[in-house]
Amino acid sequence: MEQVAACTDVIAACSSTLRRLHLSCKLTSNDAPKLLAALAGAVDKFEALRELRIFSVCVRSAENMTLLGRVLSKCPQLELLQLQSCLETPHVARLMHELLGSATRLRVLLLDDNSLEDSSINSMVPLLLESRRIRVLDLSMNSLTHTAGSALGGLLAANKALIVGLDISMNELDDAGKAQADVWRRARSLSHSLIGCA
Amino acid sequence: MCLSTGAIGLSQGLRSNTSVQVLIARSCGFCEAGVGLLLDSLASSYVRQLDLSENIVDNAALRLAPLLQHSTSLSELVLSGVRLGQCVAFRAAHTAEQAAERRRFVRAFGDNTSLCKLDVSNNRLGNEGAQTVAEILGCNQTIMWLNMSGNRMTHTGAMALARAVRERTTAYSSSSSSSSSSSSVVKLEYLDLRLNNLHAHSLELLAILEPVVSTLLIEREPEFQGTIVDGVQEV
Numbered sequence: 001m002e003q004v005a006a007c008t009d010v011i012a013a014c015s016s017t018l019r020r021l022h023l024s025c026k027l028t029s030n031d032a033p034k035l036l037a038a039l040a041g042a043v044d045k046f047e048a049l050r051e052l053r054i055f056s057v058c059v060r061s062a063e064n065m066t067l068l069g070r071v072l073s074k075c076p077q078l079e080l081l082q083l084q085s086c087l088e089t090p091h092v093a094r095l096m097h098e099l100l101g102s103a104t105r106l107r108v109l110l111l112d113d114n115s116l117e118d119s120s121i122n123s124m125v126p127l128l129l130e131s132r133r134i135r136v137l138d139l140s141m142n143s144l145t146h147t148a149g150s151a152l153g154g155l156l157a158a159n160k161a162l163i164v165g166l167d168i169s170m171n172e173l174d175d176a177g178k179a180q181a182d183v184w185r186r187a188r189s190l191s192h193s194l195i196g197c198a
Numbered sequence: 199m200c201l202s203t204g205a206i207g208l209s210q211g212l213r214s215n216t217s218v219q220v221l222i223a224r225s226c227g228f229c230e231a232g233v234g235l236l237l238d239s240l241a242s243s244y245v246r247q248l249d250l251s252e253n254i255v256d257n258a259a260l261r262l263a264p265l266l267q268h269s270t271s272l273s274e275l276v277l278s279g280v281r282l283g284q285c286v287a288f289r290a291a292h293t294a295e296q297a298a299e300r301r302r303f304v305r306a307f308g309d310n311t312s313l314c315k316l317d318v319s320n321n322r323l324g325n326e327g328a329q330t331v332a333e334i335l336g337c338n339q340t341i342m343w344l345n346m347s348g349n350r351m352t353h354t355g356a357m358a359l360a361r362a363v364r365e366r367t368t369a370y371s372s373s374s375s376s377s378s379s380s381s382s383v384v385k386l387e388y389l390d391l392r393l394n395n396l397h398a399h400s401l402e403l404l405a406i407l408e409p410v411v412s413t414l415l416i417e418r419e420p421e422f423q424g425t426i427v428d429g430v431q432e433v
Contacts, residue, residue, distance in 0.1 A: 140222070150207025156218065157211040164217055169224035169249075173204030174232050 004031050008038035016045045024055035032058045036067035043074035053082040053110075065091040073102040082110035082138075089116055093123035100131040110138040112167070118147040125151045129158055136165040144171035205232030209239035219271070221245055225252035233280075234258035241265050247274040251317075255280035260287060260299060263306035270312050278345070279320040288327035304330065308337030316341050319390065320348035328355025332362035339383045347415070348393040356396050360406045363389065367410040390415040 003025050014021070027035055035057060046052075052075065059068050072078070072095075081099070099106065121144060128134050139148075148171070156163060205228050212218065221240070228236065233255045240248070241264040259282055265272060282288050287304070291297035307313070318331065328351045335341065346359065363386050370385040389411045396403060400416050407414050 136220075140224075146204030146207065149204030153207035153209070153211030155211065156208070156215040157213075162217055163215070165220035165222075166218060167220075167222040168208075168226060169222050171226055173208070173223075173226040174228050 003027065004034045007035050011035075011038045011042050014042060014045045017048055018045055019048060020051040020053075021046075021049060022051075022053040022055075023057065024053075026056040027058060029058040029061055029064065032064050033067065036064055036071065039071045040067050043071055046071070046075045048077055049075045050077055051080040052078060053080075054084070054086055055082075056085045059083070059086045060088040060090070062091055065095050069095050069098040072099050075103060077105055078103040079105050080108040080110070081106060082108075082112075083114065084110065085113045087111065087114040087116060089120045092116065092120045093127075096124050096127050100127050100133075104133070106133060108136040109134050110136075111142070112138045113141040116142040116144065118145055118151070121148040121151045125155045128155055132162055135162055137163060138165075138167040139171070140167045140169040142171055144168065144173060145175075146173055149173040204228070205235045209235040212236065212239040212243065216244060219244060219246040221247070222249045223253070224249055224276075228253035230254050230256040230258045234261050237261040237265060242268055244271050245269070246271045247276075248272065249274075249276035251276050251278040251280060253280055255282060256284040257286060259285040260303055263302060266306040266310040266313070269310065272310065273312050274315040275313060276315075276317040277321070278317050281321060282318055283322035283324060283327055283349075288321075288323050288330045290326045300330065304333045304337060307334040307341075310338060311340055313338065313340055314384075315343040317345040318349070319345040320393075323349040323351065323355075325352055325355035325358070327351075329358045332358040335359070335362040335366055335386070342384045342386055343388040344386060345388075345390040346394070347390045351391070351394040351396065353396065353399045353402075356391060356394065356399065356403055359389075359391075360403055363407060364410055386411055388413045392417055 004027060007023055007025050010023075011021075023035070025031075025035060036059070052072075059065055072081070081103070087095075116139065120142075121139070128137075139152075149168075152166070152168065156166075204226065208223075212221075223236070228250070233250060233253055236250070237258060238261055243265070245265075255277060259277070259280075262275075286296045287300045289296075291300050316334075318327075321327065323331065323346070327349060328346065331344070331346060332355075335344070349355075351359075366383060367385055369383040373383050389407065391403070392415050394417075397417055403416060404414070407416075
């Protein structure tokens with residue numbers, strides 16, 4: 001609760017010339033609406049916002065997603081959006097649809113460490129292809145498999161001149177190498193421990 | 199046999215893509231065949247930064263050669279924890295074919311003129327692998343940052359590296375003092391040798407490398423430090 005209050009105070013104190021806003025709150029789905037409501041109530045201050053980073057605010061319910069969508073639709077100058085540890089697969093497509101429709105300057109989209117599944121990527125790719133403006137896409141630390149790998153391949157193939165940076169780390173795009181890599185990592189960390197003890 | 203379904207889709211996209219400059223795909227579960235497909239698809243790309251760490255690379259590393267030879271943009275290559283020690287290029291050659299593979303691999307680094315940063319940490323390269331990296335340093339002119347930590351290297355491998363670094367610095371000094379020289383060897387600025395079996399020789403290595411490398415990371419000899427705690431000597 002204290003964190004929500006502190007964040008809402010910060011949002012209330014923002015001026016309309018605000019360029020960058022980073023919110024790292026660790027809010028559950030119960031507390032997140034208060035923060036999102038505070039953001040939604042201050043959207044007139046986000047006209048000039050270029051960079052919005054939100055960390056660990058649970059935006060997983062449809063209501064929260066609607067609030068966030070409302071905020072993002074009022075950030076016409078937004079160039080970078082990071083939603084780290086905020087999302088889950090349901091409703092992401094709708095959020096992306098609203099986002100890519102309104103934030104016409106958005107170039108960098110960082111969706112790392114969420115629980116996004118293949119269906120999120122499958123629904124995002126057509127939107128990304130249509131909007132043709134995202135240049136940096138971070139999908140690291142999600143729950144993507146080979147299906148998402150193929151969808152991203154389609155994005156790369158069709159969207160020839162746009163995506164400049166892509167991070168797909170820490171997903172299980174291939175099962176086959178996963179088990180081998182885990183065994184290798186464990187053995188290596190054991191041998192490092194032994195060197196440390198030597 | 200690994201089907202590499204995720205890598206197939208991605209590599210198909212990358213093959214016709216001309217825009218990707220940064221591709222970070224750490225720990226994606228790619229196996230040797232999948233990494234091979236990805237590297238093949240990047241052979242004529244404009245990728246500047248490539249990170250395939252924590253996947254299974256093994257002999258697929260050999261398929262880096264076309265990318266290294268053709269690319270003028272690749273400046274950062276991160277292959278940490280990818281079992282490079284299993285690749286024939288980093289092992290002693292027992293057949294003429296293996297020796298030829300190894301030579302081709304090293305020559306590809308020599309042909310490249312853009313690579314600045316090479317991270318081959320945590321690969322169990324051992325002394326034979328360190329010898330390959332020393333050969334790479336001997337023929338490549340642009341690498342200035344090298345991470346060799348966690349490679350089970352002992353004095354033999356480290357000395358091979360140290361000699362290569364020293365020779366490179368000599369070449370750098372003579373090329374920079376001669377204004378008419380067309381050679382443009384870059385000095386190695388950063389070398390990480392931590393997490394190897396070098397404790398007993400750290401002072402000797404320090405003496406050789408300190409004058410020629412700006413940042414050297416190496417575990418101190420326990421007696422040198424007075425405790426058994428792993429320390430880092432940053433020069």
